[in-house]
Every structure is written in C-alpha cells, then in structure tokens.
Amino acid sequence: MAKNYATNYKPVDLLAVAAAREVNDGDVVFAGTGLPMLAILLAQVTDKPNAVCIYEAGSVDGRALDLPASVGDSRCAWQASIAAGLTEAFYGQLHCGYVDLGFLGGAEIDQYGNVNTTVVGDYSAPSKRFTGSGGNPDINSFAKRTVFIMVQEKRRFKEHVDYITSPGWRLPKWPSGEFVHRREVFGKFAEGGPTAVITNMGVFRFDENGVIYLDTVHPGFTAEQVKDNCSFDLNISRCKGETEKPTEEEIYLLYNRVDPEGIFLP
Amino acid sequence: MGKPQKVTLKEAVALINDGDFLTFSGFTIWRRPMAFVYEMVRQGKKDLHLFEVNGGTHTEVLAGAGCIKMWESCWVGHELYGKLGEAVARGQIEGSIIVEDYSHAQCVARLLAGAYGLPFFPTALSMGTDILNPKFDNLKKAGLRDGSNPKIPMIKYDIIQDKMYNKGDILLMPAANPDWAIIYASQVGDEGTVRMFAQRYVDMEAIKAADKVIVIAEEIVPDSYLRQEPEKNMATGYAIDYVVELPWSAHPTGSQFYYDVDADFIKAFYTASKSKETFDQWAAEWIFGVASHEEYIEKLGVNRLTKLKANSVLGYSTAVKRGTR
Numbered sequence: 279m280a281k282n283y284a285t286n287y288k289p290v291d292l293l294a295v296a297a298a299r300e301v302n303d304g305d306v307v308f309a310g311t312g313l314p315m316l317a318i319l320l321a322q323v324t325d326k327p328n329a330v331c332i333y334e335a336g337s338v339d340g341r342a343l344d345l346p347a348s349v350g351d352s353r354c355a356w357q358a359s360i361a362a363g364l365t366e367a368f369y370g371q372l373h374c375g376y377v378d379l380g381f382l383g384g385a386e387i388d389q390y391g392n393v394n395t396t397v398v399g400d401y402s403a404p405s406k407r408f409t410g411s412g413g414n415p416d417i418n419s420f421a422k423r424t425v426f427i428m429v430q431e432k433r434r435f436k437e438h439v440d441y442i443t444s445p446g447w448r449l450p451k452w453p454s455g456e457f458v459h460r461r462e463v464f465g466k467f468a469e470g471g472p473t474a475v476i477t478n479m480g481v482f483r484f485d486e487n488g489v490i491y492l493d494t495v496h497p498g499f500t501a502e503q504v505k506d507n508c509s510f511d512l513n514i515s516r517c518k519g520e521t522e523k524p525t526e527e528e529i530y531l532l533y534n535r536v537d538p539e540g541i542f543l544p
Numbered sequence: 545m546g547k548p549q550k551v552t553l554k555e556a557v558a559l560i561n562d563g564d565f566l567t568f569s570g571f572t573i574w575r576r577p578m579a580f581v582y583e584m585v586r587q588g589k590k591d592l593h594l595f596e597v598n599g600g601t602h603t604e605v606l607a608g609a610g611c612i613k614m615w616e617s618c619w620v621g622h623e624l625y626g627k628l629g630e631a632v633a634r635g636q637i638e639g640s641i642i643v644e645d646y647s648h649a650q651c652v653a654r655l656l657a658g659a660y661g662l663p664f665f666p667t668a669l670s671m672g673t674d675i676l677n678p679k680f681d682n683l684k685k686a687g688l689r690d691g692s693n694p695k696i697p698m699i700k701y702d703i704i705q706d707k708m709y710n711k712g713d714i715l716l717m718p719a720a721n722p723d724w725a726i727i728y729a730s731q732v733g734d735e736g737t738v739r740m741f742a743q744r745y746v747d748m749e750a751i752k753a754a755d756k757v758i759v760i761a762e763e764i765v766p767d768s769y770l771r772q773e774p775e776k777n778m779a780t781g782y783a784i785d786y787v788v789e790l791p792w793s794a795h796p797t798g799s800q801f802y803y804d805v806d807a808d809f810i811k812a813f814y815t816a817s818k819s820k821e822t823f824d825q826w827a828a829e830w831i832f833g834v835a836s837h838e839e840y841i842e843k844l845g846v847n848r849l850t851k852l853k854a855n856s857v858l859g860y861s862t863a864v865k866r867g868t869r
Contacts, residue, residue, distance in 0.1 A: 311623055334648065335571045336743040343858070347807070347866060348623035350571035352800035352859045355742045363744035364571075364597060365656060368649035373669060396645060401680050407633035407643075412598065412619040415670035416649035442674040449672035452703065463672035465712015540867035541624070 283523040289478045290543060292496060293427055294320055294532055295524040296476045297381060300425045304328045305378040308371070308417045311348045312542055313427045314381030319345070319536045324528060332371050334413045336363040345537050368413070372420045380421030382414050384428050386439040389490045389510045391446030391472035393418070393426060394439040401441050415444040422470040430477035435508040446472055447488025459488065480504045481521055489513065494521040548736040548759070548784040553837055556758050556788050557583040560724060563591040563613070565695045567655070567720070567754060568602060569727040570797060571745040573623050573805050576602040577728040577760045579793035579837040585609040586831060593695070595720045596620075597651040597746045599629060601797055601810055607631035607641060608823040609831070614683070616644040616720070618651050625807050626814025631823065644683050644700070645675055650717050655746055657719035658753030664702070664716040671715060676701060695721065725754030728794045729778075730801065732759050733767030736781025742800035742859060744778065751779045758786045760793045762802050792841050792849065803852040804861035 284291075290313070297317030301307060303326040307318045318331045319342075330339040333349035341357035355361040362370070371377060384393035385408050395414055397404035418424045428434065442449060451458045460471055475482040480495045491513035495501050501514040524532075537543045557580060560566070570576040581602045584592075591613040596603060599620030606612050608631035620629030635641030646654070647670035657665035674680055681700045683689055689698050697718035706714055727747060731739045738759060740747055751757050764787065770777055796806035796813070816826035834840045841849070851863045 335574075335745060344860075344862075347805070348572060348574075350574040350623075350743065350745070351805075352574075352742050352798065352854075355800070356858065361743050363748070364648070364652050364746045365749065368652050368669065369656075369667075372649070373667065396674070401674065401677075402685075404637055407628070407636050409621040409628060410599075410617065410619040410645060411647045411670070411673075411675065413648035415647045415673050415675070419669045419671070441680075442672075445670065445672040450674075450677070451672060452676040453678060455677065460672065463713070464668065465706075466709075467668035467711055467714070537867070538869065539865075540869035542867075544868065 282526045284526050284529045287524050287529055288544065291524055291529055291532060292521065293476055293478060295528050296481055296521055297425060297427055298324065299522070300474055301326045301329050301379060306330050306332065306376050307379045307381065308332045308334070308377045308421055309381040310383060310413070312383065314383070315346065316532065316536055316542055317381055317427070320528065320532055323531050323535050332367060332377065334364060334367045336367050337361050338366070338371065345539065345541050347541055368416055372416060375420070377417070377421045378423065380417035380424040382417060382424060382426050382444070384414070384426050384444065386434050386436055387426065387428060387475060388436055388439050388446065390448040390488050391475070391484060391490060392439050392442045392449055393444040393446065394441045395443045396441040398440055411443045418444045418472065419464065420468045420470065423473040424471065426472060426475045428475060428477050430479040430504065430507050432507050432509050435510065437510045447484060479507060485513070492517045494519060496521045497523055547781050548787045551786050551788060553579060553583055553760070553788050553790055556580065556786050557587050559758070559786070560584060560589055562589060563593065565593040565595065565723045567595050567722040567725050567750050569725070569729070569745070569747045569750055570600065571743070572598055572600040572621070573625065573797045573810060575728050575740070575745065575794055575799055576600055576797040577726045577793065578602055578795055578797055579790055579840070580726050580758070580760050581605050582831050582840065583837070584611060585827065595654070595722055597655055598648060599632065601813065604629055604631045604813070604817050607635050608817055609827060610640070612641050614642045614644070616646070618646045618648045622810050622814050625805070625810040626817070630814070630817040634820070642682050642686050645680070647673070647675055650675070650715070652746060652749070653717040654720040655749040655753050657717065658721040659749040660752070662719060664718050666714050666716055668714050671713065695723070720753060722754045723756065725750040725757045727751060727757060727759045728799070729759050729761045730799065731763055731765050731770065732761040732784070732787055733770045733781065734764060735767035736784040736787065737767050737770045737777050738779040738784065739770055739777050748778045751783055756785045757783060758788070759784050760788045760790050762791055762793065762799060764789045790837055793837060795844070798860070801854050801856070801859040803849070803854055804864050806852055807864065807866065
C-alpha cells in the first residue's frame with residue numbers, strides 16, 4: 279500500500295518522525311527529556327511496539343498514560359517493570375550492556391560527533407554555561423547506537439567544539455590528551471558511538487573513519503544549503519536524496535496519542 | 545545510632561554550619577527539600593560546598609542567594625520549565641562559585657563509593673571527554689586538592705588498566721561523603737524507617753554516603769505500618785539523625801502520590817533567576833517575605849495546592865494544565 283504522506287507539518291514534526299524511524303523493533307532505548315521522548319513513544323505506537331524505554335531517573339519500560347514532562351516524572355513510572363534509581367539506570371542497564379539506542383540532544387557538534395552541552399568559550403572563563411553534561415556522555419559511551427537531535431546552525435556545527443562533553447569517534451585519551459579513535463579509549467568495554475544526527479535540515483551519519491556526512495536532506499532544503507550551515511567542510515557526496523516525509527498517520531499519532539496536551543509540540 | 549531526633553525545620557537548619565558539605569535527595573525538579581533550602585537562605589548560610597548527582601530548582605535558589613562556594617555536579621536546570629541554571633552559570637562566569645563538572649554516571653559512581661565505604665568506584669562511562677581534561681580541574685586550580693580538606697579528594701579521578709580481564713582503561717571515581725544529606729521523604733516511620741514512592745533516584749546512596757542525615761518527611765507514620773512491607777523501604781531508622789515532619793515541603797518540586805510539580809511557579813522563578821536584581825525581588829517575596837513554611841503555604845493558597853494534589857491512583861495531578869492545548 280502506498281504511504282499517505284502528510285502535506286502539512288511543522289519542522290519539529292519531521293524531527294520527531296525521522297528520529298522515531300531510527301528505532302528498531304525490540305530496541306532498548308535510553309531517552310532524554312523532550313524530542314527524544316516523543317521519538318521513542320511515536321516509534322512504539324507506530325511499527326515498533328516491542329521497543330522499550332529507559333529513563334535515567336530509574337524507570338524501566340514504563341507505559342505512561344500521560345506524556346512525562348521530564349525523565350524524573352512520576353508518569354514515567356506508570357506500569358514500569360522496574361521503578362528503581364540512577365544506579366540501576368546507569369550501571370544495571372547501561373554499563374552492563376542492555377541499551378541498544380540512545381537519543382540525545384546537544385548545543386554544538388564537531389565532524390567526529392563530539393558534542394558540547396557544557397559551556398561556550400574557554401571552559402576556564404566561559405561566556406555562557408549550558409545545563410552541563412547530565413547523562414548525555416554516559417549514554418553516548420555505552421549505547422550501541424546514539425542518535426543526536428539538534429538545531430542546524432553554522433555556529434553549532436563546528437570544526438572544534440568548545441568543550442567535549444560527550445564522546446564522538448575521535449577524541450582525547452587522558453591523561454595525555456592525544457586524539458585517538460574511540461576504540462582506543464573505551465577498549466573492550468563498549469563498541470557503540472554516534473550513528474546519526476538529525477537536524478531541522480537533514481539527517482547525517484558517520485563514515486568508516488568516524489567522520490560525519492550528509493545522508494538525506496529534508497524536503498525544502500538542498501545539500502548545498504546544509505553544507506553552508508556547517509563550519510567544517512561537510513561531505514555531501516553520499517547524500518542519497520530527500521528525507522522521507524512524515525505520513526498522515528504519524529502526524530495524527532504524534533498530536534493525538536503521544537503529545538495531546540501540547541507539552542513539547544506547539 | 546538509635547532513633548532519629550524529631551526537630552523543627554528551624555532547629556534542623558540551625559545545625560548546618562557555614563562551609564558545610566551537603567547533598568540533597570531528589571532528581572532535578574522532583575522530591576527536593578525546598579522548605580529546608582528556603583530556610584537555609586533565611587538563616588543566611590554561606591560558603592556551602594555541594595555535591596549533587598544532579599542539580600535543580602533548589603540549587604538555583606541557593607546559588608542565587610549567594611550560599612554556594614563550591615558546586616560539584618553534572619547538570620542544573622528546571623527541565624521543561626527553565627532550560628538553564630542561570631544562577632550557577634552566573635556564579636561560574638563571575639568566579640563566585642567553583643564549579644567541578646562530572647558526568648551524571650560519574651557522580652553516581654562517587655556517591656556509590658561513599659555509600660558503600662569504598663575509596664573509589666570504577667566506571668568506563670564518559671571517558672575521552674573534557675570532564676577528564678586536567679586543565680579543567682577547577683578545585684585543583686583553586687588549590688583545594690592539597691589534602692587539607694578531608695572531603696576533597698587529592699585527585700579528581702584515576703585511570704587504571706584492567707589487569708583481570710584485559711578490557712582496557714577504566715576510571716576510578718573518588719568517594720563523596722558529604723557532612724550532611726538533606727532528604728525529602730514521602731514517609732518516615734516513628735522509629736525512622738524511610739519510604740519513597742515511585743522512582744528511587746539516588747536517595748538511598750545519599751543517605752548512606754553522608755555523615756549525618758536530616759529527613760524532611762511529607763508525613764510521619766507508624767513504623768509498624770512500614771514494616772508490614774519492608775521491601776518497599778529505603779533506609780532504616782539508625783541511618784537517620786533528625787526528622788522534620790512538614791507537608792508540602794518539596795513545593796514547587798513534585799512528590800509522587802502527594803503533589804505534582806508546580807510548573808507555573810518554577811517558570812516564574814526561572815524568569816526571575818536570570819539577573820541578580822530580579823532574583824532578589826523574587827526572594828524578597830517568596831523567601832524573606834514569609835517567616836515560615838506555614839506562611840509560604842498560606843501564601844500559595846488552597847486553590848493552587850488543590851490543583852497540584854496527586855490523583856491517589858496515578859500518583860500525579862490530573863487537574864494541572866501542562867501544555868499549550
């Protein structure tokens with residue numbers, strides 16, 4: 279049956295739908311507050327009913343009746359298989375290897391997928407402070423795949439991020455600080471890493487060397503426009519065309535099942 | 545050891561000295577001991593050293609009021625109701641607060657070590673990040689890792705090679721053992737048994753890691769009731785030193801099965817927190833403008849509180865308007 283694509287949708291809708299499509303049925307998904315939550319919940323009510331969700335405050339496989347406003351919300355614990363705490367979420371689920379997919383956000387990203395959510399400017403004398411790392415680098419360390427959802431701007435897609443909060447594919451190995459491939463840092467502990475970045479302009483993936491490239495461009499934009507919104511020289515040679523549009527059903531479910539109260543969606 | 549001592553809020557806060565090392569219960573905007581935090585501001589506590597697995601609205605109240613000297617944590621904000629921790633950010637940028645950054649799970653590792661009497665706890669999470677950059681160790685730069693403060697480890701972390709299974713490098717995170725854990729609890733028994741509803745966050749670890757524990761309880765119930773289902777309890781009475789019974793003491797943060805997060809209140813606070821002047825105006829009204837927690841509750845009013853009251857089956861309010869539709 280041909281898909282019934284939506285003709286009218288907002289940029290944020292496409293972000294949520296594109297993110298939901300990164301979920302495989304049966305995935306154990308570790309999601310943060312906001313769009314990541316919408317993505318996993320949309321995946322569950324469309325074609326990935328066996329995907330389960332973990333929130334870092336400690337709820338495992340909750341079946342919220344009402345959309346949680348944060349990962350610590352009591353709504354996350356409704357019908358959960360476990361309502362534990364952070365030790366369970368980070369060590370009993372993540373460190374021990376259950377998590378397939380992490381959904382995260384970020385303020386700045388470089389071409390190796392290193393993400394900054396900590397400060398703008400020199401860390402020793404910053405001009406702005408964001409929330410800080412939270413669980414972003416932890417989830418990105420051990421999830422088998424990580425998907426970032428971000429705003430596309432030249433000042434956010436940078437040659438070097440001001441502070442590496444979350445580990446990409448090439449990063450410093452401490453104490454020397456020498457830049458190496460991620461596997462030299464994480465050894466046999468973890469094999470995952472950033473696999474996709476979804477912005478308001480396109481979907482990006484990482485090549486064999488851990489370098490970001492444009493995979494698909496959202497309807498209404500060109501690959502050149504996306505390249506112009508990166509500070510580094512973005513590889514657009516592998517772009518395979520337009521991002522699949524949301525379907526009418528996905529938009530309906532997003533606004534009527536996932537976020538009917540308009541908590542994250544306008 | 546023995547049963548905790550029942551005290552008033554003002555008496556409990558008076559136990560805290562300037563410069564003490566504190567941690568709190570809860571998670572971002574849930575189960576924070578807000579009444580205690582407001583009273584600390586009223587009593588003019590200063591130079592506090594906080595270790596927080598994550599920060600939240602309470603952190604911002606203390607930071608805005610100038611009570612914090614050192615903040616070791618990984619995150620501060622108000623979730624959906626205020627995207628940044630403006631007062632901590634201001635403190636870091638101006639240099640009035642020494643910020644030491646970790647990842648969330650590294651903070652958990654520190655508290656786990658503290659809770660279980662270990663000098664450190666291993667973790668392979670968040671290696672290869674600037675959290676481990678020696679140039680960014682702010683406590684060291686401030687000369688505070690010289691061993692003179694027994695609560696500050698002499699190194700921020702260590703990295704060792706796994707020689708047992710040859711899995712590679714792994715981090716060792718030093719124990720955090722605060723002087724005080726300030727815990728908001730759902731229920732506490734008359735002998736001090738502690739029960740939390742819904743997610744447990746890192747409250748148990750905070751209780752065990754701290755030298756002394758003050759519990760601010762939504763209600764005190766017979767210990768015999770809590771002992772009918774011991775598997776639901778979090779801590780035993782001899783781990784708790786002081787108990788204060790104080791309904792609505794987590795407001796504006798939420799308490800599962802008692803009340804929801806007061807989103808409008810937090811949004812208004814967040815807006816006020818963006819400058820020192822507007823913070824001070826807010827504090828003049830909501831902290832210094834009321835003499836006690838009872839006056840604060842009175843000022844909030846019965847209609848506001850009724851709306852926040854949790855549905856007894858669901859555990860959260862079904863009356864609050866949360867979104868735009």
